[in-house]
């Protein structure tokens with residue numbers, strides 16, 4: 363992997379260069395405390411030292427609501443016209459976020475490829491940026507605190523410069539286009555990088571133990587922990603909306619008044635919703651709120667492991683950060699574990 | 705099926721939901737083209753007040769004895785009765801103080817003028833007749849109304865969201881007023897459909913669309929208490945738009961308050 367150094371004083375200019383590779387999006391302020399990925403025009407609008415945005419990057423590829431096709435009684439159906447070959451550059455993407463995308467790539471890739479997702483995915487360049495964990499981040503436990511792939515460029519803060527890893531040929535083009543802004547890596551840079559990595563690793567406060575977790579989940583299927591969490595949970599669906607790896611959606615038709623045309627759409631869904639496991643005839647497989655909360659945890663930490671060999675949680679801490687009832691995934695899992703420790 | 709015969713009526717209320725129909729300016733011709741509107745007293749005179757109807761839209765709440773009579777008559781006339789607006793679906797603001805005796809309330813609000821008319825304890829339409837479809841909102845959302853009409857034209861009921869305002873709030877990525885600012889937001893227990901209009905303007909949801917199915921009111925009350933809101937503040941906010949709803953029964957509220 364090619365590695366170069368970008369002195370911090372050159373960042374603003376480099377960001378300017380990036381804009382020639384597509385519409386630039388980056389973490390920026392919304393309201394007093396929140397952050398979102400949104401279009402930005404220069405470095406002054408970008409929050410470099412952010413921890414998490416409200417929504418993860420899935421919003422760009424797997425939209426909250428999406429038109430799948432238009433239909434007409436006579437003409438059959440036609441695909442919606444996507445905006446022509448518009449490119450995007452998303453700057454400031456943290457490792458857990460990149461892992462989240464890699465998990466969605468797996469899920470939407472599979473046997474039945476989700477063309478809506480990949481059509482957009484291929485138009486977006488990802489510029490990663492490292493971060494300092496806060497008290498809710500546990501990506502170190504989920505093995506998603508570091509990335510080797512899944513980015514075009516990845517910037518790590520080494521003091522007065524960024525160490526830039528080049529991940530793809532597109533990333534290489536980006537560096538070449540702004541060649542004079544970069545310099546070669548020196549020994550001090552490598553040392554600073556290692557020092558910072560260790561420091562970052564040591565700054566994690568939250569932790570979950572993933573070892574044996576699928577087995578423990580099975581053993582604790584009837585645990586009273588689920589009842590407790592179910593009593594607090596509001597079924598508000600926030601945790602699913604903000605989760606980088608919650609990918610459920612519901613499909614429906616929206617009809618026009620002419621009685622002849624309409625659109626097939628999809629919208630984000632959540633297993634926390636009452637209607638999620640409702641089937642024809644009125645039976646609901648998960649009528650109880652506690653069984654729905656349990657399902658969310660099971661799918662992340664148990665079902666996904668059976669199917670893909672790893673949990674789908676990337677430890678971003680969003681579900682705790684935005685849960686109105688303060689339900690904390692780290693606490694729930696450690697309670698479940700302590701159940702069997704006796 | 706030919707054009708369905710339709711009536712639009714209002715019981716006691718502000719008629720805001722009927723107004724939403726009239727405010728569908730761009731779609732009004734399509735609506736008029738698709739439906740055979742037999743009577744819409746607020747918008748036209750000379751309607752047919754006796755013919756059988758395929759669909760009747762009713763807004764407002766049963767507050768006067770004549771409302772009940774009118775509602776039952778409409779039910780008999782129509783194959784499908786659709787409650788529009790939070791008043792029709794949940795009782796609305798008229799039902800906010802149902803635990804206070806009527807005479808006392810009437811006296812407070814109207815003084816001596818209150819002697820000349822009769823009122824009953826305000827109740828949603830479903831307390832009196834079968835309601836085939838409930839579209840809540842104060843007022844209703846135009847898009848939901850248009851989707852309902854389009855679905856009914858296909859002989860189907862529309863798909864209305866059965867999740868909370870929070871879901872739509874997060875889909876639009878608005879900062880959370882409850883979590884970030886500790887404001888008294890009812891988004892977690894209020895049914896979606898407005899695209900989280902109030903949070904989009906930085907204001908908390910006051911629950912104007914009524915509760916979502918299976919609203920976890922006791923958890924909401926508990927978390928608001930933890931944020932330091934008084935029991936009176938919480939109760940007043942909860943009982944503004946849908947006091948007759950089962951989930952706002954005194955017993956359930958107290959459970960949350962004492963927890």
Ligand code: SF4
Nearest residue numbers: 595596598599601685
């Ligand atoms: S965010 Fe919290 S309260 Fe809302 S559905 Fe998720 S766990 Fe339940």
Ligand code: SF4
Nearest residue numbers: 605675676678679681
């Ligand atoms: S389950 Fe929670 S911590 Fe894990 S990836 Fe989803 S939002 Fe992040």
Ligand code: SF4
Nearest residue numbers: 870873880881889891
């Ligand atoms: S602002 Fe209100 S509606 Fe929006 S997520 Fe927070 S609690 Fe829910």
Ligand code: SF4
Nearest residue numbers: 898902909910911912
């Ligand atoms: S956010 Fe709440 S109060 Fe505001 S329009 Fe929606 S349901 Fe009504």
